[in-house]
Structures are given as C-alpha cells and as structure tokens.
Amino acid sequence: xxxxxxxxxxxxxxxxxxxxxxxxxxxxxxxxxxxxxxxxxxxxxxxxxxxxxxxxxxxxxxxxxxxxxxxxxxxxxxxxxxxxxxxxxxxxxxxxxxxxxxxxxxxxxxxxxxxxxxxxxxxxxxxxxxxxxxxxxxxxxxxxxxxxxxxxxxxxxxxxxxxxxxxxxxxxxxxxxxxxxxxxxxxxxxxxxxxxxxxxxxxxxxxxxxxxxxxxxxxxxxxxxxxxxxxxxxxxxxxxxxxxxxxxxxxxxxxxxxxxxxxxxxxxxxxxxxxxxxxxxxxxxxxxxxxxxxxxxxxxxxxxxxxxxxxxxxxxxx
Amino acid sequence: xxxxxxxxxxxxxxxxxxxxxxxxxxxxxxxxxxxxxxxxxxxxxxxxxxxxxxxxxxxxxxxxxxxxxxxxxxxxxxxxxxxxxxxxxxxxxxxxxxxxxxxxxxxxxxxxxxxxxxxxxxxxxxxxxxxxxxxxxxxxxxxxxxxxxxxxxxxxxxxxxxxxxxxxxxxxxxxxxxxxxxxxxxxxxxxxxxxxxxxxxxxxxxxxxxxxxxxxxxxxxxxxxxxxxxxxxxxxxxxxxxxxxxxxxxxxxxxxxxxxxxxxxxxxxxxxxxxxxxxxxxxxxxxxxxxxxxxxxxxxxxxxxxxxxxxxxxxxxxxxxxxxxxxxxxxxxxxxxxxxxxxxxxxxxxxxxxxxxxxxxxxxxxxxxxxxxxxxxxxxxxxxxxxxxxxxxxxxx
Numbered sequence: 164x165x166x167x168x169x170x171x172x173x174x175x176x177x178x179x180x181x182x183x184x185x186x187x188x189x190x191x192x193x194x195x196x197x198x199x200x201x202x203x204x205x206x207x208x209x210x211x212x213x214x215x216x217x218x219x220x221x222x223x224x225x226x227x228x229x230x231x232x233x234x235x236x237x238x239x240x241x242x243x244x245x246x247x248x249x250x251x252x253x254x255x256x257x258x259x260x261x262x263x264x265x266x267x268x269x270x271x272x273x274x275x276x277x278x279x280x281x282x283x284x285x286x287x288x289x290x291x292x293x294x295x296x297x298x299x300x301x302x303x304x305x306x307x308x309x310x311x312x313x314x315x316x317x318x319x320x321x322x323x324x325x326x327x328x329x330x331x332x333x334x335x336x337x338x339x340x341x342x343x344x345x346x347x348x349x350x351x352x353x354x355x356x357x358x359x360x361x362x363x364x365x366x367x368x369x370x371x372x373x374x375x376x377x378x379x380x381x382x383x384x385x386x387x388x389x390x391x392x393x394x395x396x397x398x399x400x401x402x403x404x405x406x407x408x409x410x411x412x413x414x415x416x417x418x419x420x421x422x423x424x425x426x427x428x429x430x431x432x433x434x435x436x437x438x439x440x441x442x443x444x445x446x447x448x449x450x451x452x453x454x455x456x457x458x459x460x461x462x463x464x465x466x467x468x469x470x471x472x473x474x475x476x477x478x479x480x481x
Numbered sequence: 482x483x484x485x486x487x488x489x490x491x492x493x494x495x496x497x498x499x500x501x502x503x504x505x506x507x508x509x510x511x512x513x514x515x516x517x518x519x520x521x522x523x524x525x526x527x528x529x530x531x532x533x534x535x536x537x538x539x540x541x542x543x544x545x546x547x548x549x550x551x552x553x554x555x556x557x558x559x560x561x562x563x564x565x566x567x568x569x570x571x572x573x574x575x576x577x578x579x580x581x582x583x584x585x586x587x588x589x590x591x592x593x594x595x596x597x598x599x600x601x602x603x604x605x606x607x608x609x610x611x612x613x614x615x616x617x618x619x620x621x622x623x624x625x626x627x628x629x630x631x632x633x634x635x636x637x638x639x640x641x642x643x644x645x646x647x648x649x650x651x652x653x654x655x656x657x658x659x660x661x662x663x664x665x666x667x668x669x670x671x672x673x674x675x676x677x678x679x680x681x682x683x684x685x686x687x688x689x690x691x692x693x694x695x696x697x698x699x700x701x702x703x704x705x706x707x708x709x710x711x712x713x714x715x716x717x718x719x720x721x722x723x724x725x726x727x728x729x730x731x732x733x734x735x736x737x738x739x740x741x742x743x744x745x746x747x748x749x750x751x752x753x754x755x756x757x758x759x760x761x762x763x764x765x766x767x768x769x770x771x772x773x774x775x776x777x778x779x780x781x782x783x784x785x786x787x788x789x790x791x792x793x794x795x796x797x798x799x800x801x802x803x804x805x806x807x808x809x810x811x812x813x814x815x816x817x818x819x820x821x822x823x824x825x826x827x828x829x830x831x832x833x834x835x836x837x838x839x840x841x842x843x844x845x846x847x848x849x850x851x852x853x854x855x856x857x858x859x860x861x862x863x864x865x866x867x868x869x870x871x872x873x874x875x876x877x878x
Contacts (some may be wrong), residue, residue, distance in 0.1 A: 201526055201588040204593065208697065250771045251763050256527040256586075257708045261759055264701035268752035271698075273624060274743040327779035378589070384533075384601065388594035395587050446598025453591060456580045465580055 166413070175297045177423050180445055182324040183377035184415035186280055186331050187386055188393035190370050192404070192411050195394040196346050201256065202241070202367065203390030205263040207374045208382035209233075209240040212270030219277055228320060230375050235369030239383045294381055294423070297321065319382045327376040331369060342366075343404055385442040389415060390405050392449035399456040399463050418449040489737045497631050498740050504634035504641075505736035509702060509755075511641035513728025514648050515682045516703030517721050520711070521659035525704045526589055527680070531687050532696040533593035534570025536600025537561035539621050539691070544591065547610070555694060556633050560623075570596050571680050576657040578642065591865060624695030625749030633692065640689045644682050645725070655679055656717040683873050694748030702728060705755040712766035731755035744751070781857060783808055788812070788858040789830065794821055795833035829841050835861055838870065841877040 187203070210233040217232020242264050249256040284292050297318045335342065345352035345362045353359050374386050397410035422445030427438045458465050485494075519527055542562025542676040546555055550749030570592045578590035629637075639806065648655065657665035658675045666672050690699045708721035708744065764771050782804070790800030790809040799819060800806040808813055814825030821829070838861045845849040853859060862870055 195583075195587050198586055200584075200590040201529070204529065204590055235639040250774075251712065252769070253708055254523045254525065255521065255710075257520055257704055260525050260529065260700055260704035261756070264698055264705070264752055265759075267697055268749035268756070269747055271749040272753065274648050275746055275749075293523055302666065303805055366563070384594055384597045387590060388598060391587055391594060392592035395591055398583065398587075399581065400588075430606075435609075437606075437609035440601045443598040443601030443605065446594050447602060450591065450595030450598065453595075457577065457583075463582050 171298055173427060175321055175421070176294050176427075176441065177420055179297050179318070179321050179380045180294060180441065181416050181419035181421050182321070182328045183381045184389045184393065184419040184449075186324065186373045187377055187389035188411045188415035189331055189335060189408060190326075190366070190373055191390040191392075191394035192397065192408055193342060193346055193366060194370065194390055195398060197249040197363075201259060202244075203370060203374065204387045205244065205259045206237045206371050207366075207378060208263045208381060209236045209266040209270075210375055210378050211274060212236050212266045213375075215270050215273045215277075219239050219273065226323070226379070229379070233375040233378065234368075234371055237268065237374065241371070243369045253362065272392065273340055275321075297380055298411060300463060318377075324376055324380065327373060331373060334369065338362075339405075345405075351376055356387040381442045381445075385446050388446035388449050389418075392446070392453045393418065396449075396456045399453070399460040414449065414452055417443050418452060421452040422446070422448040485486045486737060489740050490733070493735075495742060499629040500638075501629050501634045502733070502736045502740065504629070504638035505693060505732040505751065507638040507641040507645075507732075508693060509706075509730070509732025509735075509751065510687075510725045511645050511686050511728070512690065512702030513706035513724040513726070514645050514721055515679075515686050516728075517707045517710070517717075518648075518655045518659045519683055520704065520707035521720075522679075524585070525708075526586070526700075528683060528687060528700045529572050529805050530574050530589040530592045531567045531684055532691070532699050533600075534573075534596035535567045535688060535691060535696060536597050536621070537603055538562035538566030539618065540562070540600055540603035541566070543607060543618060544603070547817075547845065553695035556636060560688045560691070563691055564684055565623075567684050567687060568598065568681075568854045571684065579777035580825075583809050620695070621691050622695050622697070623746060624691070624693050624698060629693065632748075637689050637693060640687065644685050644689070647678075648682055648721075651675070651678060652717070652721065660717070693872045694751055695746075698748040699753045701752040701755060702731075705752070705759050707730065709759040709762040710753070712762040712769045727755065727758050733757060784857045787812070788836075791825075791829045792836055794825060794829040832858070838873045841873045842869075845873070845876065 173182065178333040191200075191203065194203055213233035213236025214229045215232075216236065216336050217230070219227040220232070221228030243262045244255070244258045246257050247253060251258070253261075273307055297435075341352070341357055341362060344355065345357055349359050352362075370390070374390075377386050377389070393411040393414040394407070396414045397407040400410055401407050407408060423441045425439075426444035429444075430437060430439060444457065459467075462466055488494050489498060489502070492502065493503075495684055516525075516528070519525055532868065539559050539562055542559045543554075545562070546558050559564075573592045574588045577583055578585045578592065583591075607618065654665070654670055654675045655678075657668065657670060658679070661803040662672055665675070686703060687696075687699050690702060694702060706724045707720070709727050710720050713723055714720050731751050731754040735754040736747060738754075739745040739747035739750045762770065765773075767773055782820055786800075786802075786805035786808045789802070790805035792872065793799065793801050793805070794809070795813065799815075800809050806815075809825065811818075813822060817822050833857070839850075839853075842861065842865070855863065861873070865873075
C-alpha cells in the first residue's frame with residue numbers, strides 16, 4: 164500500500180467513519196439516558212423517504228436538497244410519533260413502529276414509481292451506506308497533503324461531517340448543565356425554570372441532523388449502532404455523565420478505526436483480496452466492545468457483580 | 482383496469498397470482514393475530530430487533546446451502562437460518578435487559594444494529610463469491626412477491642396458518658400474561674414459558690414474512706394491525722379477531738394492487754394499506770377515536786359554558802365570556818338585545834339552585850362528591866336519590 168493509496172482511499176473513509184461515530188455517539192448518551200434510544204432508529208429509517216422526496220422536488224442528487232429532505236422527514240416523523248402517541252394514547256414503541264414503517268414504505272413506493280432508483284438512490288445503499296466510495300482525489304503523497312490545492316479537494320461528506328460534529332460538541336459543552344438536569348430529572352429542570360419541552364425538541368432536531376449527515380456516508384444501520392453502542396458501553400463503565408461522554412467518544416473512535424481496518428485489511432489475513440463492508444464491520448466492533456463492557460465492567464459488569472454476590476454470601480455468618 | 486383489479490381481488494388473476502395473494506393474506510392475518518400480544522405487553526418494537534437479527538442467519542444459511550452444493554436459494558433453509566439468529570437476537574435483548582443496567586430500548590437498539598451489521602458484513606462477503614442466486618438475497622431486505630413461486634407462497638400461507646392456530650389455542654394463556662403478568666403467575670401459569678411461546682410465534686411470523694415484505698417492513702405487519710384494532714375494542718377476543726382481519730385486509734388489498742401495477746413492491750403497498758386502516762381507526766373509531774374524543778370535549782366545553790353563563794345571569798350579570806354568551810343566546814336564554822328572556826330567568830334560577838345543592842353536597846360529603854364533575858351541569862336529581870336531595874335542600878337554606 165502506497166502513501167497515495169492510503170491518503171486517497173483509506174484515510175478519508177476512516178475519518179468519515181470516526182466523525183459519524185463521534186457525532187452520533189455523543190448524542191446517543193442523551194438518547195440512552197432518556198430512554199429514547201429507538202428514536203434514532205426511527206429517524207434513520209425515515210431518512211429514505213426524505214431523501215427521495217428531496218430528490219424529486221429538487222430534481223438533482225446534490226447534497227443540500229437531499230439532506231434538507233431527510234431533515235424535514237425526520238422532524239415530521241418525530242412530530243407524528245408524538246401526535247399519535249398522545250391522540251391515540253398508544254405506547255411510544257408502537258407509535259414509532261407505525262410511523263417509521265409507514266414512511267419507509269412511502270419512500271420505497273416513491274423510489275420505484277418515479278424512477279428515482281435509477282439516479283443512484285437505492286434503498287439498499289440507504290441501509291448500508293457507502294463508506295468505501297468516499298475518496299480524496301488529488302492527493303499524491305504525504306508531501307502535498309497539506310497544500311491548499313489538495314485540501315480543497317477533500318471529500319464533501321468529510322467537511323460536512325466535521326462541521327456537524329464540531330457543532331454538536333459545542334452545543335453539548337454550551338448547554339451541558341441544561342441537558343444534564345433535564346435528562347436526569349425533568350421535574351427538577353421544570354421547577355428550575357428550564358424549557359424542558361424545547362430542550363427535548365431541539366435534541367430531536369439535532370439527532371436528525373447528525374443522522375442525516377452521517378447517513379449518506381455510512382448508512383442507516385451504522386447510524387443506529389452509533390447512537391446506541393458507544394453510549395451504552397460508556398454507561399456500563401461509569402456513573403458520571405461527563406466521563407460517560409468522553410468514554411463514548413473513545414469507543415466511537417476505536418470502533419470506527421478498528422472496524423474499517425478489519426473490513427479493509429482483515430480478509431488479507433486469510434489471503435482473500437476482497438474487502439468486507441466497513442459500515443457493517445464498524446457496527447460489529449462496536450457491539451463487541453459493548454459486550455466486553457457488559458461482561459467485564461468494573462462495577463456494573465456481570466462478572467464483578469457475580470463475584471460481589473459470591474463474597475457477600477461467604478461473609479454471611481454460618 | 483378496475484375490471485382487472487376486480488378479477489385479481491376475487492382470485493381470478495391466474496393460478497400463480499391467486500396462490501401468492503392467498504399466501505400474503507394468510508401472512509397478514511398471522512401478523513395481526515400474533516402481533517396483538519407483544520403490542521399489549523408494550524413491547525411492540527421487540528419485532529424490530531427480531532427482524533434485523535434475521536439477516537446474518539439468512540446469509541449463513543445461504544453460505545451453508547452453497548457449501549452443500551445447492552444454489553443457496555432454498556426458502557425453507559433460509560427461513561430456518563433467519564429464525565435461528567432471530568431467536569439469538571431475542572435472547573440477547575432479554576439478557577441485556579435482565580442482567581445489565583441498560584434498559585430494554587437500548588438493548589433492542591444494540592441487537593438490531595449489531596446483528597444487522599454482521600449480516601451486512603456476511604452479505605458483502607457473499608457478493609464477492611459470484612455464487613448463483615445471490616441476487617435473490619436482496620429481496621429479503623425489501624421483499625418481493627414478484628419473485629415468489631407458487632410453492633413458496635404455499636409454504637408461507639401454510640406456515641402462517643399453523644402459527645395462527647397455535648396462537649388461538651393458547652389465547653387464554655397469552656391473554657392473561659399480556660394483560661396482567663402477576664395475575665397469570667398467581668394462577669399458577671408458567672409466565673416465562675408462555676412468554677417464550679409468544680416470542681416464538683412472533684419469530685416464526687417474522688421469518689415467514691421476510692421474503693414477501695422484507696425485513697424492515699415485516700415489523701409493520703405485527704405492529705400496525707393491533708394498534709389499529711385497539712381503537713375499536715377493549716376485549717381480547719375481539720381485539721385478536723379484528724387485528725387479524727385488518728392484517729388480512731391489508732394483505733389482500735396490498736397484494737392485489739402490487740400484482741396489478743408495475744413497480745409496486747408488495748411489502749410497501751401492504752404496509753400502506755395497513756397504515757390507511759390505522760388512520761381511519763385513529764380518526765373515526767367510535768369511542769377511542771380522535772374525532773369522537775374531540776366531539777366529547779366540545780360537548781363538555783359547551784355544557785360548562787352554559788353553567789357559567791346561567792350562574793352569572795342568576796346573579797344579574799351577562800355571561801362572562803364569548804363562548805358562554807353564544808351558548809345561552811343560542812339556547813334562547815337571552816334575546817338579541819342581550820336581555821334575559823323568561824325561559825332564561827327560569828333556567829338561571831334553576832341553575833343557581835342546582836349549584837347551591839351541589840355546594841352543600843360537597844361540603845357535607847366531600848369524598849362522595851369527588852366522583853362528580855362540578856363543571857358539566859349535571860342535575861343533582863338525576864344522580865342522587867330523592868331523600869338525599871331533600872336533606873340537602875333542607876340544609877342549604
């Protein structure tokens with residue numbers, strides 16, 4: 164592998180994976196703590212009809228209309244879920260199930276009926292993403308990597324994602340206290356005069372933004388995995404929110420890099436030249452990290468709890 | 482075109498179309514009937530974890546099929562693989578929920594994304610094999626009835642019928658556990674086993690339906706019909722029957738439309754038919770529907786406004802706000818020049834008397850009075866026995 168190959172093929176893909184994982188992983192902490200983990204699932208499924216509608220209205224596959232379409236669809240879905248949950252007095256899981264499957268179905272029908280499927284939009288792509296096609300063209304080696312000319316050709320998804328990730332990190336830092344109080348104790352937050360409703364709406368909108376930005380590159384399934392696995396892993400390891408946030412970023416980065424490396428170079432270990440799906444592999448690595456945490460976490464892991472239970476039993480007077 | 486639609490709907494669209502349609506209807510009924518129980522247990526999205534967790538199973542079954550020298554497209558083998566990893570997925574969800582500090586929704590999200598990720602990795606490996614029939618695997622994602630042979634449709638229909646039959650046989654047990662787990666346990670039923678049977682059936686219907694409607698949309702078949710049926714009834718038997726009927730109806734309409742029109746994927750059309758039924762139920766169901774609820778609320782506001790207006794009139798004022806003014810004007814208690822009419826005077830003094838009696842009742846029997854809404858202007862004679870009203874009358878003077 165040459166430096167040019169690495170810089171133009173692997174590095175952008177790794178960076179996109181890491182940035183997607185970080186932005187979704189950071190927000191996931193709040194979703195998991197608020198018992199809204201599956202909102203991420205619903206939102207990333209409805210991105211499909213949004214993207215198709217954006218394409219049909221704008222008539223191009225330019226990023227902006229597609230992302231706008233997906234954003235609008237995500238917000239509509241979140242609103243519909245809330246309306247159906249209240250008006251129909253349904254449990255939120257059922258309301259989510261009704262809304263996201265229906266919107267996904269609308270997306271598929273639109274896709275098939277309008278011929279949008281010929282324009283590089285297809286449902287499978289939406290599910291798996293296409294990390295491997297994120298290329299940094301116009302770079303030939305380490306020497307010219309930092310020149311203005313090369314940098315200006317960085318893949319567009321990478322720049323979008325970097326912006327979104329930075330925005331999310333700044334938002335969390337700026338409103339840390341508000342987010343923390345309203346997440347752990349909505350009643351207390353309301354009595355302190357915090358706009359609890361607005362905070363949760365804004366959170367959903369930002370989740371939609373992160374999902375849509377990551378979705379194009381890594382597909383909806385990896386988005387869901389990143390909303391949940393890093394946060395859940397970190398949750399197993401600590402009780403402190405700030406430590407949980409840092410840990411989730413660490414997990415996201417490890418999963419992103421590790422998953423990509425395993426998918427791209429793993430098969431060569433047994434002499435296979437083809438690479439595997441990076442998005443899928445990143446989800447698997449995140450799952451493995453979470454499993455390890457669930458089993459071996461120092462305080463809340465299954466092993467240490469079993470050991471504690473055993474020592475307690477031994478301590479009992481005979 | 483309408484004639485053609487009619488002939489498909491009435492099973493005259495050719496042998497293959499009819500068999501596929503019958504299979505899809507059986508699948509719809511099965512999804513509706515079996516979905517009721519996880520819906521009632523407020524675990525509707527467990528099916529989301531199951532359906533995504535089937536993907537690695539499908540891929541592994543395909544690889545096994547190839548290794549055994551076939552094309553890997555044997556539907557029964559693929560279904561078995563799907564059910565195996567689907568079951569593994571459910572076990573993982575329950576394990577995470579029961580043995581770690583993570584809640585069930587995080588467990589479902591973890592399982593669905595990680596299992597699906599594994600499935601994608603395996604599929605990306607399969608794509609490099611250039612094996613025969615691998616293109617057919619994609620139909621498991623989004624489903625297709627076009628690719629369904631008559632034999633496969635018979636398998637799907639038959640398996641759905643068996644699942645429905647088992648669910649009906651266990652209806653009493655399922656109902657008890659779904660409505661009140663503690664009660665079922667106290668009755669001596671083995672809740673864990675009944676739960677397992679419920680999940681097993683859910684798993685079966687997901688595995689059966691995968692090929693037809695795809696793994697994202699199969700979830701809709703077990704969530705939307707029960708959620709729709711819930712608007713119409715409170716009783717388990719009727720809920721199951723109605724949910725099955727809605728599922729079957731969605732399968733029938735969706736299956737027919739997709740057979741008739743080009744580029745109409747069956748799974749999506751079936752889900753849209755189910756969503757239409759849901760919307761109608763949400764809006765128009767007689768007691769729990771949104772419109773019935775709105776009408777009830779409006780009536781309540783009008784009655785309260787009338788009480789407000791009449792009480793103000795009894796004290797010699799005009800009704801205090803726009804709504805109460807319009808209501809008493811509409812009922813003819815005041816005329817166009819804002820003068821109190823004869824009937825208005827009578828009604829106002831009767832309302833004042835009612836209010837006095839209710840106040841006395843509330844002072845003397847505060848607990849009992851809690852069960853009546855003070856705003857709706859219920860006549861006290863209509864709800865309390867005459868002797869109590871007479872006592873109140875004596876005390877209120």
